[in-house]
Amino acid sequence: MQITAVQAAEILKAEDNITILTHFHPDGDTIGSGFALARALRKMGKKANVINNDEMHPKYAYIWKGIKKQRFKEQFVVAVDIATEHLLGDRIYEKYAGRIDLSIDHHPTNSFFAKNTCLEGNSAAAAEIIYYVIKALGVEIDEDMASCIYTGVSTDTGCFKYRNTTARSFYIAGVMKDLGADTETINEVMFETKTRGELELERIILENMEYFYDNKLAIAVITQKMYSDTGTTEDECEYIAGIPRQVAGVYVGVTIKERKNGTFKASVRTKPPIDAGKICAKFGGGGHANAAGCYFDGTLEEFKEKIKAVAGEELK
Ligand SMILES: [Mn+2]
Known part of the structure; x- marks a missing residue:
């Protein structure tokens, strides 16, 4: 079923022991969205982990800074920034295909594989939707969450240069800056640095x-x-x-x-x-x-x- 960000938050409020899945070859949007949500859920006193099929590039390390895997019996599974289950990657697909409870995504091609799907096809990044979900959860966004969300929005828009960039992308980036996102360092690492x-x-x-x-x-x-x-x-x-x-x-x-x-x-x-x-x-x-x-x-x-x-x- 197609649901809104507010409805997604209502569902999450009632759940605990939550696994968040990213897409294979994880990029800034899927990782930033996943950890922003995990941080918010943990702040509410819930247990949440982010699980990836592939290793995450060390340049994103600030996104999971201070986050340790929690032990719990999984009760609810969320997919972020994932259009179809095959994009989970082989290992995660094998374990989770057919049993994802909530998909939060911005790809118009989303196949509605989850029980509930919060899809905003006009959103430049999944992280934009995550921002509204966290707001609806009633969690105060801290500096780490702000950096996660900023990373998602800035990387999926090519630092606000691609044509998918909307006024809302700039707006959310501005709010994240106000809330303490380290935009200078993130921009330098993501857009100025090459080996x-x-x-x-x-x-x-x-x-x-x-x-x-x-x-x-x-x-x-x-x-x-x-x-x-x-x-x-x-x-x-x-x-x-x-x-x-x-x-x-x-x-x-x-x-x-x-x-x-x-x-x-x-x-x-x-x-x-x-x-x-x-x-x-x-x-x-x-x-x-x-x-x-x-x-x-x-x-x-x-x-x-x-x-x-x-x-x-x-x-x-
Ligand atoms: Mn994305």
């Missing part, structure tokens, strides 16, 4: 980037060898998908990544009026108007040629 390996990977990618159709299409390629040569991982380098579109005049920026199993994934970023989701749908993928993704089984050259052709149609 030498990441910069080296960027250099290799830029050297090999290809341009087509009067520079309206740019294609970058990342191979597994590039990750190993630079000591980087796919997870850390998600942001690289945004680089081809940064070039002035580029309407379609494509980043093709070789996966560990030898197949390929493309991240497509576009500027209006070009629809990234439409391009990726031709390959069985999907996403938003400005950012989407798809997979391909053939060779790199075949994939490049096909994407070039599909993008060419859109750019006509």
Whole structure:
């Protein structure tokens, strides 16, 4: 059933011994939302843990600072920032699929897998909804919770630069700042800091980037060898998908990544009026108007040629 943030809070008020699940390859929004909620529930005297399928990047460590796993017999399960159960990751999926009580999410593609779903498809981040849930719980938001929520909103909006950013995103960020969120440090860690390996990977990618159709299409390629040569991982380098579109005049920026199993994934970023989701749908993928993704089984050259052709149609 579709419910509001206030109704989600009413349900949570009546529950205890709560497990909060994040999505696999956890990002700032799913972790920030999960721990903000866990901190709020604990402040109410309830027991709550956040459980992840994959390890969380140490750059987010301030989010779980001071939080230790609690021992309890689980009675209620919440999923945050998760559109479908498969995004839980294999290990968590096996244990929790079919038994999630509450989903708090902002993906319009949410499959309503939970008993109750608090879905706001226009919300830039799940953390925005979490803010209203915590408010409705009646918990006073402390500095740590404020930093968690700010992290979710700022990372999912690319530091308030993406088109999903709304007045409400700025408003909530402002409230979090007032409540003590360490916005300077968070912005520096999330948006200003790169490892030498990441910069080296960027250099290799830029050297090999290809341009087509009067520079309206740019294609970058990342191979597994590039990750190993630079000591980087796919997870850390998600942001690289945004680089081809940064070039002035580029309407379609494509980043093709070789996966560990030898197949390929493309991240497509576009500027209006070009629809990234439409391009990726031709390959069985999907996403938003400005950012989407798809997979391909053939060779790199075949994939490049096909994407070039599909993008060419859109750019006509
Ligand atoms: Mn999100």
